[in-house]
Amino acid sequence: MTAPVIEATGVSVRFGSVQALDAVDVRVDAPATGLLGANGAGKSTLMKAVLGLLQPQAGTLRVFGEEVGAGAHELRRRIGYMPEHDCLPLEMAASDLVVHLAQLRGLPRRVAIRRASEALFVVGLEEERSRLIGTYSTGMRQRAKLAQAIVHSPELVILDEPTNGLDPAGRGEMLELVRRLSRELGISVLMSSHVLDDIQRTCDAVVVLRDGRVAASERISQLAAGGDTMAVRVTGDATAFAAALAARGQVAERDGETFTLHVDGDPVLDAIRDAAAESGAGITRLGPAGRSLEDAVIEAME
Amino acid sequence: MSTGARVHDIGYRSYDGERGGRLAAIWWLARWSALRALGRRRGWTAKLMPISLALLAFLPGLGLLAVRALISDSFDTDELPIDVLPYSAYFGVITVIILIWTAGIAPEMVCPDRRDRVLSLYFATATSPREYLAGKVLGAVMPLLVITIGPVLVLFGGNAVFAEDLFGYLGDEVDQLPRIIAGGFLISLYYGLLGLAVSSFTSRRAFAAGGFTGLMLLSAFVAGSLAFPLGGGDGYLALNLFTLPANFTRHVFFGADDLPTAPLVVVFCSVIVVSSLLLLARYRSPRS
Numbered sequence: 054m055t056a057p058v059i060e061a062t063g064v065s066v067r068f069g070s071v072q073a074l075d076a077v078d079v080r081v082d083a084p085a086t087g088l089l090g091a092n093g094a095g096k097s098t099l100m101k102a103v104l105g106l107l108q109p110q111a112g113t114l115r116v117f118g119e120e121v122g123a124g125a126h127e128l129r130r131r132i133g134y135m136p137e138h139d140c141l142p143l144e145m146a147a148s149d150l151v152v153h154l155a156q157l158r159g160l161p162r163r164v165a166i167r168r169a170s171e172a173l174f175v176v177g178l179e180e181e182r183s184r185l186i187g188t189y190s191t192g193m194r195q196r197a198k199l200a201q202a203i204v205h206s207p208e209l210v211i212l213d214e215p216t217n218g219l220d221p222a223g224r225g226e227m228l229e230l231v232r233r234l235s236r237e238l239g240i241s242v243l244m245s246s247h248v249l250d251d252i253q254r255t256c257d258a259v260v261v262l263r264d265g266r267v268a269a270s271e272r273i274s275q276l277a278a279g280g281d282t283m284a285v286r287v288t289g290d291a292t293a294f295a296a297a298l299a300a301r302g303q304v305a306e307r308d309g310e311t312f313t314l315h316v317d318g319d320p321v322l323d324a325i326r327d328a329a330a331e332s333g334a335g336i337t338r339l340g341p342a343g344r345s346l347e348d349a350v351i352e353a354m355e
Numbered sequence: 356m357s358t359g360a361r362v363h364d365i366g367y368r369s370y371d372g373e374r375g376g377r378l379a380a381i382w383w384l385a386r387w388s389a390l391r392a393l394g395r396r397r398g399w400t401a402k403l404m405p406i407s408l409a410l411l412a413f414l415p416g417l418g419l420l421a422v423r424a425l426i427s428d429s430f431d432t433d434e435l436p437i438d439v440l441p442y443s444a445y446f447g448v449i450t451v452i453i454l455i456w457t458a459g460i461a462p463e464m465v466c467p468d469r470r471d472r473v474l475s476l477y478f479a480t481a482t483s484p485r486e487y488l489a490g491k492v493l494g495a496v497m498p499l500l501v502i503t504i505g506p507v508l509v510l511f512g513g514n515a516v517f518a519e520d521l522f523g524y525l526g527d528e529v530d531q532l533p534r535i536i537a538g539g540f541l542i543s544l545y546y547g548l549l550g551l552a553v554s555s556f557t558s559r560r561a562f563a564a565g566g567f568t569g570l571m572l573l574s575a576f577v578a579g580s581l582a583f584p585l586g587g588g589d590g591y592l593a594l595n596l597f598t599l600p601a602n603f604t605r606h607v608f609f610g611a612d613d614l615p616t617a618p619l620v621v622v623f624c625s626v627i628v629v630s631s632l633l634l635l636a637r638y639r640s641p642r643s
Binding site: 104106126130132133134138141142143144145146149154156157158159160161164168172174201203205206207 | 369377482
């Protein structure tokens with residue numbers, strides 16, 4: 054049986070009077086897993102503990118089945134890490150930096166040079182690789198950080214808020230790159246964010262942290278289950294809307310101003326639209342009837 | 356049309372080949388740091404200072420050999436003063452050059468990493484703080500060896516070539532070689548460790564260079580004041596961190612006796628130990 058990528062059992066980390074992680078039990082085995090939580094929820098602390106940069110006061114933490122400890126140096130070489138904050142040498146070209154870090158992680162020089170080209174190509178910096186990092190835009194620096202994280206062929210990449218500081222276009226491109234890591238390049242991804250949409254677009258599973266505890270840990274597909282059932286929430290005369298729907302042959306369950314009905318094609322959506330127009334009701338929500346990921350996350354964090 | 360064209364797949368692939376160990380990482384970091392500090396992959400201004408200083412360090416020995424070459428036809432070789440610049444004094448002659456070199460190179464080794472917060476990248480997945488430190492010390496000491504041992508070895512070789520009897524000279528003077536190498540190594544280690552220790556307290560290169568130079572000058576002033584105006588005696592001159600390495604080498608390896616040797620040894624070893632401890636404290640393991 055293959056060991057999970059990350060397995061934490063009762064992991065606790067305390068900084069003075071602050072309990073950063075409190076008996077965290079979590080198992081990460083999806084290709085891409087998102088760590089979701091508000092600022093101070095413990096996302097970065099858990100990542101640093103996985104990297105062996107923090108010593109938990111209690112519990113055990115395993116990566117690829119190996120316990121993370123003081124002698125986890127070789128284990129860390131199997132991991133790529135993209136920190137949240139600025140961490141790139143500004144007076145160095147990106148290609149030099151990526152080659153240098155590849156060599157420090159054990160790659161022979163010729164291999165390091167070749168792989169640096171590959172990594173910079175993957176992140177879209179091949180044309181700008183000889184420019185000093187100090188002249189890069191924020192988006193380019195994020196890409197350079199990602200390139201150094203994958204250059205040594207890690208089995209797991211830890212990305213701490215990879216979309217921080219990016220404009221919408223840059224954010225979309227970065228999320229696309231992150232998605233490629235797990236889907237096309239076969240690298241396991243652990244990504245932290247406090248933006249739900251980022252996790253939803255890139256990850257297969259989500260771990261929700263709140264106040265250092267695991268509030269939820271599930272596959273995104275399970276959290277956002279909805280099937281073919283739609284929910285319609287209306288304002289105005291809900292009874293008239295119900296009657297108009299019934300007149301069009303649609304069977305809906307009513308719960309106050311929310312109607313749940315089975316949708317098997319466009320005619321049902323047309324019926325909803327026409328019923329609303331006829332009854333004068335306003336539609337305030339039309340979406341999957343199950344819990345949305347947002348609902349699930351809010352519920353987990355409450 | 357060329358028939359030699361090849362299509363290369365530069366797509367990302369996984370790598371399952373050989374990987375170097377931790378010693379290899381230390382070596383790469385040392386080599387990288389040394390070459391960067393000497394100006395590799397940087398503008399010509401970054402190369403100017405180290406190259407100029409290296410040339411200056413070799414200048415006394417090369418100059419002396421050049422004079423000997425020019426006048427050797429006019430005199431018997433035995434009449435020429437071979438001890439104008441003894442090996443024991445060479446380190447003292449180039450002490451200012453070593454000081455300026457260290458003030459320029461040591462901050463370059465560590466300050467930008469701290470300023471740009473690159474340490475988190477290093478310590479997360481590439482090296483441990485101890486390995487980083489080992490790499491930086493090695494990277495600082497290696498170029499220093501070039502300007503400490505290198506010029507004296509060149510002078511030694513030149514003296515041998517100009518000697519009446521090459522093999523006789525080598526036989527008589529071969530015992531100087533381990534002294535030159537050991538003395539040069541310890542001077543390099545001293546300046547490397549002290550320069551890095553001072554530089555580790557700031558992320559600004561200018562502050563580090565100024566702090567290192569200031570420490571040297573201040574110690575010279577304090578040592579001089581304690582030794583002479585206050586009448587403390589020659590032993591206090593060992594507190595002059597600027598002249599200490601050259602004096603230590605002269606007394607320990609070349610048998611000079613113009614200063615008390617014990618204070619020189621004590622202060623020299625103390626500087627090395629304290630600098631090492633400071634560096635270890637400044638680069639503690641993140642887990643601690």
